[in-house]
Amino acid sequence: MNILLFIIAFIIAFVGMEFMAWFTHKYLMHGVLWFLHEDHHQPVPGYKFQKNDAFFLVYAIPSWLCIMLGMMWGVPFSVGFGFGIAAYGIVYFLVHDVLIHRRFKWFDKVDSPYFRAIRKAHKVHHKNRFKREGVCFGLLVVPSKYMK
Numbered sequence: 162m163n164i165l166l167f168i169i170a171f172i173i174a175f176v177g178m179e180f181m182a183w184f185t186h187k188y189l190m191h192g193v194l195w196f197l198h199e200d201h202h203q204p205v206p207g208y209k210f211q212k213n214d215a216f217f218l219v220y221a222i223p224s225w226l227c228i229m230l231g232m233m234w235g236v237p238f239s240v241g242f243g244f245g246i247a248a249y250g251i252v253y254f255l256v257h258d259v260l261i262h263r264r265f266k267w268f269d270k271v272d273s274p275y276f277r278a279i280r281k282a283h284k285v286h287h288k289n290r291f292k293r294e295g296v297c298f299g300l301l302v303v304p305s306k307y308m309k
Contacts, residue, residue: 167241174245178220179301182253185219187298202287209264220250253300257283278307 190198190213201213224246231239258264260271261283282304286297297304 163237167237167244170238170241171245171248174242175249178246178249178253179299181220182249183299183302185216187295190216191293191295191298217250217254220246224250256300274308275303278303281307 197212197215199213200208200211204211224243227239227243227246229243231237231241231243255268256276256279259267260276261280263269279300282297283300285307286295
């Protein structure tokens with residue numbers, strides 16, 4: 162039963178993170194926290210890191226707390242939830258920073274219709290370099306028009 166609770170929580174957290182990422186990107190990063198996200202749309206030449214990179218803490222801290230407290234108190238749902246958030250964070254990093262923005266040249270040969278659609282949607286998002294008028298705020302769920 163404990164492993165089932167862990168798996169259910171993991172799936173709920175991982176899938177839910179796509180919505181959370183979309184929501185925070187659209188309403189916080191392109192809203193009141195634009196001052197942290199702006200350098201992602203308008204990169205400063207010569208800087209390897211951006212203020213935008215600090216956003217990983219927004220999810221890393223709750224993930225760590227869910228895992229740590231869940232293990233301390235023996236709550237498998239909490240542990241699964243924390244690992245689901247962490248797994249999404251790893252996937253987000255690999256897709257966004259490695260495959261889309263190529264900040265790390267690890268998987269340069271990855272090519273599929275799905276990843277082309279993700280890149281296309283993200284390119285459309287970055288066409289607008291400013292706070293307002295953005296589109297395509299999600300990462301893994303891509304509008305079907307970009308799959309063509």
